[in-house]
Amino acid sequence: MVTIYDIAKQADVSAMTVSRVINNTGRISEKTREKVRKVMEELNYVPNAMARGLVLQKTGILSLLVTDITNPFYTTVARGAEDAARSLGFKLLLGNSDEDANKEKEYIDMILSTRVDGILITPAGDSSKERLETIVRHGTPFVTIDRDVPGIDCDNVVGDSIGGSRKLIDYLAGLGHRVIALVGGSFDVSTARYRYEGYREALAANDLPYDERLVLQANYRMQDMEAAAEQLLSASSAPTAILAGNNMLALGLLQSFRRRGIDVPGQMSIVTFDDFGHRDLIDPLFTTAVQPAYQFGARGIQLLVDRIEGKSSSSTPQQCMLPNSLVIGSSTGVPRSNGTL
Amino acid sequence: MVTIYDIAKQADVSAMTVSRVINNTGRISEKTREKVRKVMEELNYVPNAMARGLVLQKTGILSLLVTDITNPFYTTVARGAEDAARSLGFKLLLGNSDEDANKEKEYIDMILSTRVDGILITPAGDSSKERLETIVRHGTPFVTIDRDVPGIDCDNVVGDSIGGSRKLIDYLAGLGHRVIALVGGSFDVSTARYRYEGYREALAANDLPYDERLVLQANYRMQDMEAAAEQLLSASSAPTAILAGNNMLALGLLQSFRRRGIDVPGQMSIVTFDDFGHRDLIDPLFTTAVQPAYQFGARGIQLLVDRIEGKSSSSTPQQCMLPNSLVIGSSTGVPRSNGTL
DNA sequence: TACGTTAGAGTTATCGATAACTCAATCAAC
DNA sequence: GTTGATTGAGTTATCGATAACTCTAACGTA
Numbered sequence: 001m002v003t004i005y006d007i008a009k010q011a012d013v014s015a016m017t018v019s020r021v022i023n024n025t026g027r028i029s030e031k032t033r034e035k036v037r038k039v040m041e042e043l044n045y046v047p048n049a050m051a052r053g054l055v056l057q058k059t060g061i062l063s064l065l066v067t068d069i070t071n072p073f074y075t076t077v078a079r080g081a082e083d084a085a086r087s088l089g090f091k092l093l094l095g096n097s098d099e100d101a102n103k104e105k106e107y108i109d110m111i112l113s114t115r116v117d118g119i120l121i122t123p124a125g126d127s128s129k130e131r132l133e134t135i136v137r138h139g140t141p142f143v144t145i146d147r148d149v150p151g152i153d154c155d156n157v158v159g160d161s162i163g164g165s166r167k168l169i170d171y172l173a174g175l176g177h178r179v180i181a182l183v184g185g186s187f188d189v190s191t192a193r194y195r196y197e198g199y200r201e202a203l204a205a206n207d208l209p210y211d212e213r214l215v216l217q218a219n220y221r222m223q224d225m226e227a228a229a230e231q232l233l234s235a236s237s238a239p240t241a242i243l244a245g246n247n248m249l250a251l252g253l254l255q256s257f258r259r260r261g262i263d264v265p266g267q268m269s270i271v272t273f274d275d276f277g278h279r280d281l282i283d284p285l286f287t288t289a290v291q292p293a294y295q296f297g298a299r300g301i302q303l304l305v306d307r308i309e310g311k312s313s314s315s316t317p318q319q320c321m322l323p324n325s326l327v328i329g330s331s332t333g334v335p336r337s338n339g340t341l
Numbered sequence: 342m343v344t345i346y347d348i349a350k351q352a353d354v355s356a357m358t359v360s361r362v363i364n365n366t367g368r369i370s371e372k373t374r375e376k377v378r379k380v381m382e383e384l385n386y387v388p389n390a391m392a393r394g395l396v397l398q399k400t401g402i403l404s405l406l407v408t409d410i411t412n413p414f415y416t417t418v419a420r421g422a423e424d425a426a427r428s429l430g431f432k433l434l435l436g437n438s439d440e441d442a443n444k445e446k447e448y449i450d451m452i453l454s455t456r457v458d459g460i461l462i463t464p465a466g467d468s469s470k471e472r473l474e475t476i477v478r479h480g481t482p483f484v485t486i487d488r489d490v491p492g493i494d495c496d497n498v499v500g501d502s503i504g505g506s507r508k509l510i511d512y513l514a515g516l517g518h519r520v521i522a523l524v525g526g527s528f529d530v531s532t533a534r535y536r537y538e539g540y541r542e543a544l545a546a547n548d549l550p551y552d553e554r555l556v557l558q559a560n561y562r563m564q565d566m567e568a569a570a571e572q573l574l575s576a577s578s579a580p581t582a583i584l585a586g587n588n589m590l591a592l593g594l595l596q597s598f599r600r601r602g603i604d605v606p607g608q609m610s611i612v613t614f615d616d617f618g619h620r621d622l623i624d625p626l627f628t629t630a631v632q633p634a635y636q637f638g639a640r641g642i643q644l645l646v647d648r649i650e651g652k653s654s655s656s657t658p659q660q661c662m663l664p665n666s667l668v669i670g671s672s673t674g675v676p677r678s679n680g681t682l
Numbered sequence: 683t684a685c686g687t688t689a690g691a692g693t694t695a696t697c698g699a700t701a702a703c704t705c706a707a708t709c710a711a712c
Numbered sequence: 713g714t715t716g717a718t719t720g721a722g723t724t725a726t727c728g729a730t731a732a733c734t735c736t737a738a739c740g741t742a
Contacts, residue, residue, distance in 0.1 A: 001398075001456075001480070003727090014691075014692050015692095015729080018729095022729095026691085027689055027690050027691080029691085047729080048728050049456065050729090051391075051727070051728030052729050053391045053697090054392055054698065055730045055731080057342075069416065072411075075410060075416055078410060079410060091451055092435075096423055110432055113389070114390045114391075114432075138387065251619060276619060281623050345698070355722050355723080356698085356700095357701095358721065359699095360700060361721090368721080369720070370720060373720080391699090392699040392727090393698075393699050395699075
């Protein structure tokens with residue numbers, strides 16, 4: 001591996017001179033500069049980021065830790081983060097916690113060990129608190145996105161979950177639905193709580209009764225939707241519509257209903273948050289509160305870099321709530337006329 | 342930031358002893374070990390990967406560079422790579438070249454500077470040759486996936502593009518199609534060439550004439566499909582079926598046809614490679630040669646690590662071709678009866 | 683002419699960890 | 713009671729780069 005010493009020897013200068021040429025610092029004569037440049041080119045020199053990072057105490061790397069890299073929402077977040085990081089002169093280290101506390105811990109340890117300059121993280125849940133506190137103790141700047149964690153007061157970028165739920169339920173109520181279930185994420189996750197909150201507010205606002213038997217919790221990854229579907233269908237008064245906690249849950253429900261021969265939206269309407277991209281391709285197209293995923297990543301990185309570069313005062317965390325917009329799809333219709341299935 | 346020296350001072354031992362406790366090497370009495378462990382815990386010590394990497398001359402990081410992170414095919418590749426890397430004790434640095442030679446170069450420089458232990462890369466095209474040669478000169482092990490590059494003889498994992506094309510064309514021919522167009526990727530990309538080759542072979546095998554006016558090139562990212570659709574529809578004998586070079590092109594074509602009121606598959610059949618995941622959701626479901634994307638990533642990492650750890654002899658590059666399987670969807674049907682549109 | 687400036691370098695110490703070597707104490711065996 | 717092995721540490725040099733300091737011509741100026 002070529003080092004500045006190899007360059008220095010070849011060019012018959014000191015290592016420091018080579019370093020100065022690389023970084024364009026100090027005074028170097030044009031002649032020397034050219035000589036060094038030529039040798040660097042000849043030997044295909046690439047600086048060693050570890051050595052540099054060790055002395056500079058920074059790496060130029062930011063890390064993005066999401067909970068599900070196969071979810072198009074997070075893929076788009078990643079793109080936004082990557083573009084923003086690149087344009088601000090940072091590299092991006094991408095990680096995937098799979099909604100798993102242990103994996104999250106492993107990743108955070110790895111990230112701290114790498115001495116990244118900052119961390120953009122979607123916490124797996126409220127239990128992420130202790131891991132975030134570890135990050136705080138290490139003094140590494142971080143920004144939470146998509147979810148917040150009670151007890152952690154930091155920069156964050158979230159969506160308007162309450163507002164999104166209200167829009168979705170209002171829309172369903174407008175179609176005539178009066179029995180609407182919620183299949184949400186675990187209440188250990190902030191978005192699940194807020195979406196539940198919006199759900200309840202909207203029910204009240206529409207004079208619809210709240211029935212706790214119509215509220216199911218799952219994790220955000222599409223498992224167990226069979227059981228959830230079964231449970232909802234066998235209820236004494238089965239719902240005519242469902243608010244799914246996120247796109248993956250909506251998909252899981254849709255699949256379960258299809259297997260049972262339940263038509264969506266004919267017999268059951270489904271609404272949810274976010275989409276799968278490629279809207280033209282999907283049928284039924286979910287009626288959904290679409291969040292600006294790309295902006296989640298881009299804004300998050302921006303806040304993070306502001307924090308790193310000390311632009312934002314260290315005392316006041318920046319909270320940023322991004323709006324969502326209701327997109328009407330073909331997964332919703334008027335309630336089925338006969339109450340039972 | 343806490344270092345081993347801080348630990349050493351607190352525990353009243355030398356830094357070397359701390360290092361030994363961390364790495365479980367050398368002889369340490371149980372008493373000392375415990376004492377050091379306790380201090381590490383108290384101070385929340387996390388080793389500095391840069392310092393360690395500098396002396397060990399390795400980072401434990403592998404890099405995956407793909408050409409389009411929003412393409413579900415590569416997302417799944419990334420998951421396979423990540424799982425494999427993790428289970429082999431490596432971390433994964435993910436990058437995205439956007440099919441762009443300049444971005445690719447920037448990323449490779451960054452990666453080399455980071456001194457990753459190995460690189461898994463989907464080359465943007467044949468021009469990637471010079472960038473791969475840079476990697477060779479630096480002695481960093483690498484494996485190409487999905488595409489190969491003429492003139493570069495290295496470990497790689499590719500799909501059976503020729504076989505895939507043949508299966509798809511055979512299927513179309515079996516439905517009765519006799520005028521089949523190819524809208525492929527740029528011939529600068531190996532998969533585009535192989536898919537074209539399979540297309541020609543299959544035409545010949547089915548006694549179908551080859552008409553170069555029915556072969557269009559695009560880049561793999563869904564742009565310009567309007568123009569391609571226009572050109573195909575206005576041809577004197579418009580095709581009744583199209584082999585799209587990849588999933589993104591198929592999607593672009595579908596959208597263009599829909600805008601023009603051309604029904605798929607009623608008036609035009611489309612076949613392609615790979616899918617978009619979430620098969621249940623998509624309509625029309627493309628008839629496609631599905632490649633084992635997860636395996637591309639997993640196998641690639643495996644080859645890479647074998648190479649890094651010297652398990653594979655340095656003289657013989659491992660070539661690995663993964664089979665694809667024909668999945669019949671709803672984007673194909675018998676040719677429209679009236680020749681014109 | 684003598685002295686302060688400045689351009690254009692070179693030297694040395696340092697970042698945090700580990701490899702390789704050294705060293706003192708303990709213990710066993712003859 | 714020496715000698716030799718073994719245990720449980722400590723010392724020093726090193727990885728590749730940069731910060732901070734030093735040094736030396738050449739030059740300008742009174």
